[in-house]
Amino acid sequence: MADAYDLLVIGSGPSGQKAAIAAAKMRLKVALVERRHGLMGGVCLHTGTIPSKTMREAILHLTGYRQRGVYGDRFRQKRHITMDELRRKLSSVVQHEMDVLHEYLDRNQIDLLMGEARFLNPNTVEVSRPGHTQQVTAGKILVGCGTRPARPPHIPFDGETIFDSDELLQLKKIPRSMIVVGAGVIGIEYAIMFATLGVEVTVIDGRERLLDFCDREIVEMLMWHARSLGMVFRLGEDMVRMTRTGERTVIVELESGKRLLAEAALFSAGRVGDTDGLNLPAAGLELDDRGRLWCDENFRTSTPNIYGVGDVIGFPSLASTSMEQGRRAVCAAFDQPFSAARNLPYGLYTIPEISMVGKTEQQLTKERVPYEVGVASFREIARGHISGDETGLLKLLFHRESREILGVHCIGETATEIIHIGQAVMSLGGTMDYFRDTVFNYPTMAEAYKVAAFNGLNKLRLAKMSAPVVMVSTGGEDEILSEIDQLRRELVHEATAAV
Known part of the structure; x- marks a missing residue:
């Protein structure tokens, strides 16, 4: 006889775990399915967000990057850094996060089912592992199984010379040169990390512009930083062939006829839904060409009792937004009130960081919104000068008449932290006057908001005086x-x- 639940969650990543906990708080009977005990936390914890950001922090520390403007090259030891050193803290961070997750599941009395999930019909799922199979029924089912790197058959992956973003974490040594195919968020993050280590990095992407959802000026600044590290960009170029010659040489041929050589190659041209074993047709579900689910604004799929959340439903594929999607989907599924966040932030852990909330200049221009820009350079901020970050930038976009904050864009160290000040003011309906009149601790990076507000309001004043x-x-x-x-x-x- 099948075990019966109010909600069955497939996948223990950020979206799945938050959905399960939210449902348990409603006093519902909840089960969470995960393939293997060692993969609790999903891609985010084991091969994605947490490992890459832990490695990034190790690189910044070991290379002395943050002190580059203060102490010069004396504190740089790039040639002596090993992959083992970059991975040193990773296992303890992952184990700690897994322990916290297990504690949350136990505290909320959520049943953990280990095994592969497979739909038998829209309300029944078979969970199997070696030596054990059980059937589970649920009134509502939430699919949060995440994604995996795309691995086209014509790419000769070997995990050492040619690898994807999952395999990168297991490299035995840091290559002297690397080609990165695909300049999405994951590709550009890893490309800049390795360039910071002194690796000669070439980035290939078929698009003419990188990160087109970000503010154009911010992206241009990122590329300036990347080029200062020696990175080379081949944009508007498509790869046609990748081959391995000898032990440590990769040849990448481009459609334009160019041939690039490097010791290693990272293929990071997209991700696909990790949905192969779910037997989704039995649940009446179809996938797009990248194995992703379609959902409406409440995360309901074409089968009314099944919901999709997280990376498996596509953009923005961020851990932070996935968590919110999980909570919102559960509230929608069980008719609970939910106040959705109006302004979701985006954070890119490049070097330096990029973060944004709200509209870009390009969007406001297209929508014909009368806006003005307030800018603060981190070199104007005492804390920025103290920490050695003199090239960062904060931009405030605001309505010329109401002074309402329309967008906040930042590049530099701590960008993903200080963006939340702008997010809060936007969400509460604040204007530029708040930043002008409030008092920030000194010296702090938050002071950049006041400087940017004065800069923007000065432009309004001068425009009014000259009219x-x-x-x-x-x-x-x-x-x-x-x-x-x-x-x-x-x-x-x-x-x-x-x-």
Whole structure:
């Protein structure tokens, strides 16, 4: 006889675990399916977010990157760094996160089912592992099985010379040169990490622009940083062939006829849904050409009792948004009220970091929104100078009339942290006046908001002062003089506030 649950969650990544916990808080009977005990936490914990960010932190520490502007090359030991050193902290971080996850599941009385999940019908799933098979039924089923790297058959992967982003973490040694095929978020993050280690990195991508969902100026600054590390970009170029010659040589041939050589190659041209074994047709579900599920705005699939969340449903494929999707899907499934976040942040852990919330300049221009820009360079911020980050930038986009914050964009160390100040002000309906009038600790990177606010409001002031004054009044001379005096006081007030 099948075990019965209110909710069955397939996948223990960020979306699945948060969905299961949210349902348990509603006093529902919940089960969570994961393939193997050692993979609790999903791709995020084992081959994605946590490992790559742990490695990034090790690279910044061991290369002395953060102190480059203060102490120079004396603190750089790039040629002596090994992959074992980069992995040293990884196992302890992963184990700690797994322990925390198990504690959450136990505390919320969520049943953990180990094995491969396979749909028998829209309400029944078979969970099997060696020597054991069981059937589980559930009123609602949530699919959060994540993705895996795309591995085209014509790429001769060997895990050492030619590898994907999962295999990169297990490299035996750091190559002297590397070709990265695919400049999406994962590809560009790893490319810049290895360039920081002194590896000669060439990036190939068929698109003319990188990270087109980000602010264009921010991306240009990132590419400037990357080129300063010696990186070479081959944009608008498609790869046609990749071959391995000898033990440590890879040849990549481009459609344009170029031939590139390197010791190693990372193929990072997209990810596909990890859905092969789920037998989704039995549940009435179809996949797109990348193995991803379609969902509506409430994360409901074409089968009414089945929901999809996380990377398996596509963009933005971030751990932070996946967690929110899991909670929202459960609330929608069980008719619970939910106040959705209005402004979701994006964080890219490149070197330096990039983070954003709200609209870009390109979007506002296309929508014909009258906006102005306030900018603060980190070299203007005392804390930025102290920490050696003098090339970072904070941009505030705001409405010229209402002064409402429309977008916040940042590049530099701590960008993924300080973005949340702008996110909070946007979500609460704040304006540029908040940043102008509030007091920030000194010295802090948060002070960049005040500098950017003064910069943006100064532009409004100068535009108003340079515009011809046209007075239209039906009153007498005294009333006209009063209106002129009022305008003068407004200009003086803004000029004083902007000092």
